[in-house]
Amino acid sequence: MEVNVGDVVLPGDVIQAPNTNDKGKLILGPGLCRHMDEVLITTSGVLRKKGRNVYWVDSHRKRYVPVKGDTVVGVVVNRSGDTFKVDIGSSEQASLSYLAFEGATKKNRPDVQIGDIVFAKLLEASRDLEPELVCVDSYGKKGKLGVLPEGGFIFTCSLNLIRKILNPKCQMLKILGSEIPYDIAVGMNGKLWLKTKSIKETIAIVNAILTAEHLQHHEIASLCDDVINALKGM
Amino acid sequence: MKESMLSTCEKSFITDAIAEGKRLDGREMDESRVMRIYFGTDWGCCQVSLGETKVLAQVSCEVQKPKTTRPNEGMLFLNTELSPMGSPHFEVGLQSELAVQLNRLLEKCIKDSRCVDLESLCIVAEEKVWVLRVDINVLNHEGNLVAAASAAALTALSHFRCPCVTVTGQETVIHDPSEKDAVPLNLHHYPVCVSYAIFNKGEHIIADPTAIEERVSEAQVVFGVNAYRELCGLHLGGSSLTSHDLILQCANRAARRAAEVVQIMKLALKEDADARAAGKSVGFSECIQETKLLALSQKQLGLQLDTSQLRGETLKLVQKKNKHIMYDEKGVKVDSGQDDRDEDVEVEPSVILLDRGSAELLPKQKRIKTERTVPTEAGVGEGGQNQWMKIEGDNESLDESDEVMSSPSDVEVIKEVSYEGNKLVDSIELSGDSEEEETVVLNAADVNMSVENTDDSGTSENIRNWYPVKQW
CATH class of the missing domain: 2.40.50.100 (RNA polymerase II/Efflux pump adaptor protein, barrel-sandwich hybrid domain)
Structure with a gap:
């Protein structure tokens, strides 16, 4: 048709x-x-x-298909030889070389443990090859990439929601940030890592983000107000 | 596909949150998710959803030769199927450890407690008996499968109708339901499974754990209890078993929850029977709430915006932003500016593309209006009303369809399995004796240390806010 x-x-x-x-x-x-x-x-x-x-x-989908150049959040699930295996939610686990960190050499290995969260960029993403991640840019600087600090919480949402909250028109993260200080890493693979000062703030922001899935931009603003007010009332 | 690994931060976050008495979805420690029961058009077919966990059960029967050891008893088989539809890490065909465990738990609870009267399934002793088979399919796994599966199996069994049989001499006639009404099964009692997750070496216990909570928890304890407070099964998986007090207290809570679940089941069965008697159309298609985008989803906002003074706050916000409809404290609608709203709706330019009868999104402005009419405690995050509408192709039909969309009565079309907390234990016939040989009856007197549950009135205030954080 x-x-x-x-x-x-x-x-x-x-x-x-x-x-x-x-x-x-x-x-x-x-x-x-x-x-x-x-x-x-x-x-x-x-x-x-x-x-x-x-x-x-x-499209509204939940399954991530790796795209070259995307920044993603993943969980280190395995260490094999000189690469780490990272779960980024795609059909296959991505590989992350231990040399792909800032200042890493054969002698000076980065400190990455199994179960850690990494924020990385997809260097390679093709149908026939395993996706490959790096934690440095082309100048060898890490920028915002790398192993995320301890604590916080990682959760998964739909890919559409990620695009929605990263849209410059969406003020959600800004409004929430004006009242509640937080660290966030948003991966295009639908995984978000969030860290705040307290558990209740984290739960509030996680739920606010997940709720925004089916709201319009200006409804999101009022949702944010509700959440902030609710937190103050606690 | 392998189950994705839990990161260290998830584990520590969940345990820390539980230690603080908070849960990700905003429930109390002892609060269960909402259980809903839907029936198919067939007898003995039902779907139970516990939050986002969904389980489908179907009962079927056939005539077979009985076991020689029990020549005058029918047979009951339970079969649990975990397909990749439920969760991507469930394998096809292969019976996983979880499936075996789930099946065994249900068998222990339903079969071994002899809740189904098997002798009534006998047609001709030593020759013909009915063999019942309950197929349990997990449609979505979001934690606490065993509770949903046991409720589904029991509801399906009590919903099922066995064809009528007449035996005349050597001849056995099985009547078609059209010529002679099928007969329901005899159920002596309803043993339901209630599961708890244990954290911090038994210091914290939560009811109805979600998938992530199950994975992080140190141990899980499952009780099979019926409404008469009789224990029909007990399973402890994991490590931490610190004191017998803990088990006893949990069992008491489980008994109370079991009464609730049985109540929900009976209500749903009654509603279905009424609908069938009235000749209304029944089935899963009737359960779909057409005005909601996420028709069968019941995700709730983890932050409880509807508690204490917050409701007032949100109410003010709602009033300030669109002075159309006010809700009083109970969520009863009070129209304050019906006319304003209608005017507004008319003023909005309705730009709708019409081509070849395709489905098209309605303009945004209108949808917001309707969405705001949903009371805040239920409406946030449910996706509001369905935007996908079939448009016939002429402009005149547009206004009509808009009105249909915006009428607030459309918001709750589906019949909800509601349950009132203040009449659970009272309304269950405790006088009836079940024909159980080995029974453990948990009386409050048995447990000296149970503080607030000595009165068995079971009001909703009593149920809430148990598990003071450090009491265990």
């Missing part, structure tokens, strides 16, 4: 012939692929368009 921008689409649908005659360039985002002269949908969701020629499918 042919579909337009804004429609609910299913895998196998074909995008109604976009204007290919102006420069003929088309940028296909997630959920789309080219087959012969047609553009096919590969996931179910809502077809979106930005600018003149950028198309993608907005």
Whole structure:
């Protein structure tokens, strides 16, 4: 079936012939692929368009498929030889070399324990290879990446929610942060790590974030107010 | 797929939170999640949801030759299936340790307590008996499978109707339900499983643990108790067993909870029987709440915004932001500005794309209105009303559909299995003797140290706020 921008689409649908005659360039985002002269949908969701020629499918899913360059939060589950195995929620565990930390050498190994949480960037993510993580940028600096400090809490949510709270239009993290100081690491794989001063604050923020899943941006603001007021009342 | 490993921070966070008397989903230490029971169109088919844990049970029967050792008794088989649908780490086909344990626990609780009258299943002694089979499928695993599974199995058994049989001389006739009504099974009592998770060497105990709490806990204790406070099964998994007082206290709580569960089951069964008698359509399709985006989900906001003065706060906020509908303390709707709202709705530009009868999102502005009409204690995070609507293709039908969406009475369409806490133990016929040979009856007098549960009136205040944090 042919579909337009804004429609609910299913895998196998074909995008109604976009204007290919102006420069003929088309940028296909997630959920789309080219087959012969047609553009096919590969996931179910809502077809979106930005600018003149950028198309993608907005889908609600929970399973993460690694994408090169994404920053993710993962749990170190195993140490084998000179790599760590990290669970990032994808079908396969990602590997993280112990040399991929700032200032790490063969002699000076980083201090990473099994069960630790790491915030890392995907260096390699292809269908046929195991995803590979690094905790340094191309200059060898760690920036915000690396092993996350002890304590805090890690939880999982849908990928759509991650994109929603990272959207510049969403003020959620800012509003909450204005009243409750917290550290957060948001991974594109749907995992979030959160640390506050007290357990009740952590529980409150975790629940506020999970609740935001089906709210509009301005409803989120009032939800944040509710949560902050509730915390003050405790 | 292997079960993902728990990180150290999750473990320490959960134990610390439990030590502080807090749980991730905002429940009290002794509070169970909401149990709901839905029935299928078939007899003996039901789905029980305990929070997000969902279990489906189906009873079936066939005629077989009885065991030579018990020639005049029918047979009962329980079969638990954990499919990857319930949780990605459940394997297909392979009976995992968890499945075996779950099955054995249910057998202990239901089969070995002889709650089903097997002798009444006999058709011709030594020749033909009914063999009952209960298939239990886990649809979603979010902790405390055993409680949900036992409730599902029992509800399905008491819902089931066995075909009517007439024996004339050598001939046995099994009647079709259309010619002669099928007969329900005889259940002597309802032994339900109640599970608790133990933390910090028995210092903290929580009722109805979720999946993550189960994994972090040091031990789990499962009680099979019926409404007569008779213990039908006890299982302790894990390490910490510190004192017998702890087990006795837990057993008392479990007995109280069992009475609650039996109450819920009976209510659901009665509602279903009424609906069937009235000729209403029944089945799982009737359970889906069409006005809700997450139709069968019942995630709750962990932070209890509806307690104490907070309700006032939120009420003020709601009033300030849209002065449309006020809720009084009990959640009864008080319309204050019906006209304003209608005007607002009309003013909103309704931009709806209509093409080829496709499903389309309604404009955002309107949805918010309707969402805010949901009382805060139930509405937050449930996804509000369903936005997916079939639009016929003409503009006139739009207004109608909008009105349907925004009428607040649509918010709670589904029948809820409600239960009032102040009449649990009283309303259960304690006089009836169950035909149990070995029974352990837990009286409050047996437990000297049980402080506030000596009065068995079981009011809701009594049930709340037990487990003072350091008492164990």
